[in-house]
Amino acid sequence: MNAPSTIDLARISAMDLAHAAHLLKDVRDATLSGRRPRVLPRPVIGDSWGRMLLGGVDPDHDHRSRLLDEEELEERRRASPLRDVLPVVRNALVAVADAAEHIVVVSDADGRVLWREGSAGVLRAADALGFEPGADWGEGVVGTNGIGTPLVVRRPVQVFSAEHFVQTHHPWTCTGAPVTDPRDGRLLGVVDVSGPLRTIHPATLALVDSVAKLAEARLRERHARDLDRLRAVAAPVLARLGGRAVAVDAHGWTAAVTGMPPADRIALSKALGSGRAWLPSLGACLVEPLPGGWLLHVESPGDTPRAVAATRLVLDVSSPRRWTLSVLGGAHDWTHELSPRHAELLYLLCTSRTGRTASGLAEDMFGDPARTVTVRAELSRVRRYLGGLLAHRPYRFHEDVDVDVITPEHPVDLLPHSTAPAVREARSAEP
Numbered sequence: 259m260n261a262p263s264t265i266d267l268a269r270i271s272a273m274d275l276a277h278a279a280h281l282l283k284d285v286r287d288a289t290l291s292g293r294r295p296r297v298l299p300r301p302v303i304g305d306s307w308g309r310m311l312l313g314g315v316d317p318d319h320d321h322r323s324r325l326l327d328e329e330e331l332e333e334r335r336r337a338s339p340l341r342d343v344l345p346v347v348r349n350a351l352v353a354v355a356d357a358a359e360h361i362v363v364v365s366d367a368d369g370r371v372l373w374r375e376g377s378a379g380v381l382r383a384a385d386a387l388g389f390e391p392g393a394d395w396g397e398g399v400v401g402t403n404g405i406g407t408p409l410v411v412r413r414p415v416q417v418f419s420a421e422h423f424v425q426t427h428h429p430w431t432c433t434g435a436p437v438t439d440p441r442d443g444r445l446l447g448v449v450d451v452s453g454p455l456r457t458i459h460p461a462t463l464a465l466v467d468s469v470a471k472l473a474e475a476r477l478r479e480r481h482a483r484d485l486d487r488l489r490a491v492a493a494p495v496l497a498r499l500g501g502r503a504v505a506v507d508a509h510g511w512t513a514a515v516t517g518m519p520p521a522d523r524i525a526l527s528k529a530l531g532s533g534r535a536w537l538p539s540l541g542a543c544l545v546e547p548l549p550g551g552w553l554l555h556v557e558s559p560g561d562t563p564r565a566v567a568a569t570r571l572v573l574d575v576s577s578p579r580r581w582t583l584s585v586l587g588g589a590h591d592w593t594h595e596l597s598p599r600h601a602e603l604l605y606l607l608c609t610s611r612t613g614r615t616a617s618g619l620a621e622d623m624f625g626d627p628a629r630t631v632t633v634r635a636e637l638s639r640v641r642r643y644l645g646g647l648l649a650h651r652p653y654r655f656h657e658d659v660d661v662d663v664i665t666p667e668h669p670v671d672l673l674p675h676s677t678a679p680a681v682r683e684a685r686s687a688e689p
Contacts, residue, residue: 264298275456279428282420290317302411303421306402308670309410310423315401320426323399326370326392335372340364340437340447342480343473344373347449350469352376360453363389365405367445367579369396380453387426389452400424404432404450410578412436412445412598412675414467419455431458435470440478441509443597445579449473481511488513488550495553502556504540505548513551524554525594525643538585538592538645571647571655573608574664575601578674585647600640602676603633608663609684613654622680 281297288295289307298304310317326334335341344364351362352375361376361384371393374381384390388400397406401423408415414435419428434450449470451462485507492505492514502517510526524539530552535545537554544555569587581601584593596604606622607614614622616630616637623633641648647656655661666672669687676682 264300275458279419279455282418283428286317286420286423299421302407302415303402303417305670305674306397306407306410307423309397309674310401312668312670313398315398315423317401317423318425320388320424321399322388323394325390331370331372331392334366334370338366338372338447339439339477340366340372340473343437343476346473346476347469348375350472351449351451351466354465355451355453358453359457360451363405363450363452364447365395365409365450366447367409369394369399369406369409369448371395371405372447377453383454384452387430401427403427404434404452405448408434408436408448408450409445410674412438414463414470416458416460416463418458429455431455433462433466435463435467437470437473437477440474441481441507441511442595481507484550485511485513488548491549492551492553495548499555504554504556505551506554507551518556521642523642526552527592528595529593536592537643538647539642569658570660570662571608572662572664573604575605575673576664576666578666578671581673583644585644594643598673598675599636602673602678602681603636603640605663605673606678606680607648607653607655608661611654611661613649613652615652619653623678625679 285295285297285299286307289299289304290311299307315321347362347364355362355376359377359380361374361380363371363374365371371389371391374384374391389395394400395403395405397403397410400406402417403422404415404417407417414433416431416433418431422428422430422432430452431454432450432452434448436448437446438444439446449466451466488505488507496503496505496514496516499516504515504518504524505513506524506526507513510524512521512523521539524537526537527535530545532545532547534557535543537543540554540556542557544557546553546555572584572586574582574584581596582593583596583604585591602623603619606619616633617627619633620629621627623629637648637650637653647659648654649656669685672685673681674685
């Protein structure tokens, strides 16, 4: 018997809408009941449904968490970096959304709706659904949707009708794209366009993704201006110093340097403060505050960072959206928050203690052993903050270091953003 095919958005949009919605309902009903569907849901939707079933989200009844009160909502709005790029989102999407009977929604990284604009009629319908400012539209609360699901998988997602896990959302089509902080890859929130299911168009996905990338470009420009200001402050300070020193912003990006080769970025611990500190890439440093950053005066002699005398390394990938690497047991303990790509690479290395070649990691990451240039470039960045802990030829952790990996309770929650074949295989393993 032939395996069922996978449905796609181009096929859906070419159908009569009623027929497409009915087909998706059949796929959802079969999947939820454990039967073999005629066609498979798209992988991003099927994976999300699996998380919802495991998490106990009710597929038949809408659940709403507590709305933020006005004071809490305003505080989140003030704190959100997306506040500065709202004009970009408005100029690109609101007029189009209003004409197309859509609304534009911007959420924070927790899935809380911060801002929304667009068609008055659709706004009223959204109110009835609880899709309003202050509402929690995280995937674990309201199921598969255009805000919560992009936050989990960290890529644009369009959700049409019965692809929504919760039945009350089936009259809607939602398209969301995550916005990340260009300084550190941290999720900032989602730009979403939602409306009645009759308004579905596959091009909406590309439009929303483009606007999210434009917002990130504006944030990148602002970061460059901030580094210029820090450089102007740091330059006269560095000119008076002897030895090695570097001025970095709060995220470790280099503004100015003296007495040592420049690096684009230095990994900083979240707990960094004034006084003496130890950084794997630099060694012992005297840390002094600067307006908008830190001055790191390297105390150890020489230009080459020394290997770390550590006894234990802990990779924590138990959370679906935040991953850390801790170096423990040496002169200083140190924890670094990882980007999505580095979390993937370090997970693969931690679970293969004998080591992996660049081509082996390329196969694990991309299903293509020829993509070694990308792997080597990323691991070069990793070695900047791990120093002698990470060897190469093959890539592996030093044999004297104990490596522990903290994984989620359920394999399906392992790095849900990752499309790496080796990670997907690990997610499908029986608990």
